[in-house]
Amino acid sequence: MDRKELEKMIINRLNNLTKPVGSLGELERIALKIGLIQQKVIPELFKDKRIYVFAADHGVTECSISAYPREVTKQMVFNFLNGGAAINVFAKHVGAKVFVVDAGVDADFEDHPFLIKRKVGYATKNIAFGPAMSKEEAVKCIQYGREIARSAILQGADLLVVGDMGIGNTTIAAAIAAAFGFDVDEVVDIGTPIDQKTLERKKQVVRQALEVNKPDRKDAIDVLSKVGGFCIGQMVGFILEACENRCPVVVDGFPTTAALLIAYEMNKNILDFVFAGHKSKVKGHEVMLKYLGLRPILDLEMRLGEGTGAALAISIIEAAIKMISQMATFESAGVSKGSDQT
Numbered sequence: 447m448d449r450k451e452l453e454k455m456i457i458n459r460l461n462n463l464t465k466p467v468g469s470l471g472e473l474e475r476i477a478l479k480i481g482l483i484q485q486k487v488i489p490e491l492f493k494d495k496r497i498y499v500f501a502a503d504h505g506v507t508e509c510s511i512s513a514y515p516r517e518v519t520k521q522m523v524f525n526f527l528n529g530g531a532a533i534n535v536f537a538k539h540v541g542a543k544v545f546v547v548d549a550g551v552d553a554d555f556e557d558h559p560f561l562i563k564r565k566v567g568y569a570t571k572n573i574a575f576g577p578a579m580s581k582e583e584a585v586k587c588i589q590y591g592r593e594i595a596r597s598a599i600l601q602g603a604d605l606l607v608v609g610d611m612g613i614g615n616t617t618i619a620a621a622i623a624a625a626f627g628f629d630v631d632e633v634v635d636i637g638t639p640i641d642q643k644t645l646e647r648k649k650q651v652v653r654q655a656l657e658v659n660k661p662d663r664k665d666a667i668d669v670l671s672k673v674g675g676f677c678i679g680q681m682v683g684f685i686l687e688a689c690e691n692r693c694p695v696v697v698d699g700f701p702t703t704a705a706l707l708i709a710y711e712m713n714k715n716i717l718d719f720v721f722a723g724h725k726s727k728v729k730g731h732e733v734m735l736k737y738l739g740l741r742p743i744l745d746l747e748m749r750l751g752e753g754t755g756a757a758l759a760i761s762i763i764e765a766a767i768k769m770i771s772q773m774a775t776f777e778s779a780g781v782s783k784g785s786d787q788t
C-alpha cells in the first residue's frame with residue numbers, strides 16, 4: 447500500500463475510536479508513526495524489546511571534565527551485567543532485555559551472555575589535542591554498530607533502544623553538536639554534577655577541540671573521528687542499520703542524540719523510524735531535538751543516560767499501540783458521533 451493511503455487509513459481509524467478527534471494528543475501521533483513503520487493500520491505490540499548500552503572511555507577525561515573518574519565506566523559495565531543499574535530496573539519494568547556493548551572501555555572483560563565485545567581501542571585519544579581516532583577506526587565503529595543491530599533484528603528484535611555509558615560522554619556529545627554548528631554555550635552543560643569552574647573548563651576544552659581538529663561539518667566521518675568516541679560511532683552504525691531495516695529505535699539523552707545527529711547527516715531518511723524517548727535536563731539536548739524536529743515523549747528532568755529515559759518511553763509507545771488496536775470504534779460501541787467527525 448502506498449504511504450499516503452496508509453496514513454489516511456490510520457488517521458481514519460484514530461478518528462473513529464470512542465474519543466473526541468485528536469484528544470489523545472501525542473499518543474495518536476505515536477500510534478500513526480508505529481503504524482507507518484510496521485505498515486499496518488492496526489500495529490502489533492513488540493515481541494522482543496532490546497536495550498543496547500554502548501560503553502567506551504574517552505581520552506578527554508585527562509582534562510578533568512567529569513565529576514567521576516574514568517574507571518566508573520568499567521565499574522558500571524559490571525553493574526549492568528549484574529542487573530543493579532537504573533537501566534536494569536527500568537528495563538525489567540517495561541519487559542526489555544539489556545545488552546552491554548564494550549565499544550572501547552579501558553579494561554578487559556570476561557565473556558558474559560549479555561556483553562557484546564566490539565572493542566575498537568582502550569579509550570580514544572584526547573580531543574583537546576588532536577583527533578579522537580583515525581578515519582579507519584571511525585568506519586570500523588560504524589560497521590560494528592551496524593552488525594550489532596543487524597544481528598539483533600535477525601534474532602527477532604522489533605524495538606531497539608540506544609543507551610550510553612562512558613565518563614566524559616557529555617563533553618564528547620557537546621563537541622559533536624558544536625562541530626555541527628551549535629553554539630558552545632548552548633550545548634555545554636553539566637552532565638555528572640560539576641562546579642562552575644569545571645564547567646568553564648569543559649567549555650574551553652570543547653572550543654579547543656574544535657580549533658585543534660577543525661572538523662568538517664559536511665563530513666560526518668570527519669566529525670566522528672575528530673571529536674567523537676568509540677561508543678558514539680557504534681551507536682551511529684546501530685541507528686542507521688536499524689532504521690534502514692524499518693526497525694523503530696528509541697534514542698535516550700544527550701550522548702545518544704549526538705550519535706543520531708551524525709547518523710542523520712549520513713542518511714536524512716532515518717527519522718521516520720526514530721523516537722526521542724525523553725528530554726534530558728542537559729540543556730543542549732533540547733536544541734538538538736528541535737533541530738531534528740523530534741518531540742520527546744517524556745520530560746522527567748532526568749540526566750542519567752544508559753538508555754533510562756528511552757526505556758521508560760517504551761511504556762508510552764506500547765500504550766499508544768494498545769489504544770489504536772484495543773479501543774472500540776463509535777460504530778462497534780454504539781456511541782453517537784460528534785460534529786468533529788468527518
Ligand SMILES: Cc1cc2ncn([C@H]3O[C@H](COP(=O)(O)O)[C@@H](O)[C@H]3O)c2cc1C
Pocket residue numbers: 511512513514518522610611612613614615616617636637638639750751752
Ligand atoms: C555512577 C554513574 C552511572 C552512570 N550512568 C550513566 N552515567 C552517565 O554519566 C556519564 C556522562 O557524564 P559526564 O560527561 O559528566 O562524565 C556517562 O557515562 C553517562 O552514561 C553515569 C555516570 C555515573 C557517575
Ligand SMILES: O=C(O)c1cccnc1
Pocket residue numbers: 615616636637638698699700701702726727728731748749750751752
Ligand atoms: O542526557 C543524558 O543522557 C546524560 C546526561 C548526563 C550524563 N549522561 C547522560
